[in-house]
Amino acid sequence: MAATDFAVDAYRHEALDTVGSTNSEAMDRARAGDPGLLWLTAERQETGRGRRGRNWVSERGNLYASLLVVDPAPQAMTASLPLVAALGVHGAISRVMADHDNEIAIKWPNDILIDRRKVCGILLEAERLADGRLAVVIGMGVNVTTGPDDAPYPIARVSDYVAGADPATLFAHLFETMAQELQIWDRGRGLAETVARWRSAACGINERITVNLAHEQVPGIFVGIDDAGMLKLETKDGLRSFAAGDVFFDNGIG
Incomplete structure (x- = not known):
């Protein structure tokens, strides 16, 4: 194809x-x-x-x-x-x-x-x-x-x-x-x-968000996506990447 x-x-x-x-x-x-x-x-x-x-x-x-x-x-x-x-x-x-x-x-x-x-x-x-x-x-x-x-x-x-x-x-x-x-x-x-x-x-780049996973909630700054489309989050422990998860903005939008 x-x-x-x-x-x-x-x-x-x-x-x-x-x-x-x-x-x-x-x-x-x-x-x-x-x-x-x-x-x-x-x-x-x-x-x-x-x-x-x-x-x-x-x-x-x-x-x-x-x-x-x-x-x-x-x-x-x-x-x-x-x-x-x-x-x-x-x-x-x-x-x-x-x-x-x-x-x-x-x-x-x-x-x-x-x-x-x-x-x-x-x-x-x-x-x-x-x-x-x-x-x-x-x-x-x-x-x-x-x-x-x-x-x-x-x-x-x-x-x-x-x-x-x-x-x-x-x-x-x-x-x-x-x-x-x-x-x-x-x-x-x-x-x-x-x-x-x-x-x-995209909505919310450089804003504070929380990524909700099945057993974890990860807050941080949404810095965008990488070249494969994974979410990049600047957390207190450093940069993390996510392939899946529910995103909530700090203003309550989910």
């Missing part, structure tokens, strides 16, 4: 009404032999989920989408796909809000914020299939017209800023911007450019 294989006209899209989870449905398609570059969108999810199995509220009015890619890169390079995914969604939301001055930024590794309020979560899942192929599903939920009432952090809806915002219009942009970012990434060969683009869209 070369960069040209990620050209926008190579993708297929299937719009569904109600599913358990677009991610689960996409992985089922992969197990059944789908070649990938398949977008699935749904009006509503009954069992949507976020990172670490958290429930994702999935009522009508928002964008629920998953992209299936198969053998997208050598396995060592797939760890950088969250950066690509974040840039794709960031680009789509930026297009919809092109006439507005609000800050649209990425919180490591791939949450999208509008004015420091979370508008999108992204979940990537991978599975080695029986035939040896590596299936990767890039799932995203964007608050377009609704949002959770009980989130432990400030949330945003695109419609808070853009009158008449709708999931279909946002997805039309996402269909293009994700293809563009995957072409730039080029199976990992363009990782340096992807990292540079991610840094330019």
